[in-house]
Amino acid sequence: MFRYKLGSQLALIFCAQSPANMKNIETDLKQISTGFMFAIMGMVTNYLSPARGAVKT
Numbered sequence: 001m002f003r004y005k006l007g008s009q010l011a012l013i014f015c016a017q018s019p020a021n022m023k024n025i026e027t028d029l030k031q032i033s034t035g036f037m038f039a040i041m042g043m044v045t046n047y048l049s050p051a052r053g054a055v056k057t
Contacts, residue, residue, distance in 0.1 A: 008042040015039045 015035045022028060 005046050008039065008046050011035075011039040011042060 015032070018032055018035065022032075
């Protein structure tokens with residue numbers, strides 16, 4: 001579970017860092033917005049979904 005949360009956090013950090021490294025912001029605006037959307041949805045699914053591997057008795 002920790003791997004998935006860490007991966008989502010890293011994806012969000014890398015997406016936030018990518019506009020800082022761009023030379024022309026208008027060329028890849030669609031790709032950056034799509035990356036942000038996937039990173040945020042990954043965070044939402046990891047933190048709001050039920051726990052994986054939970055044993056019900």
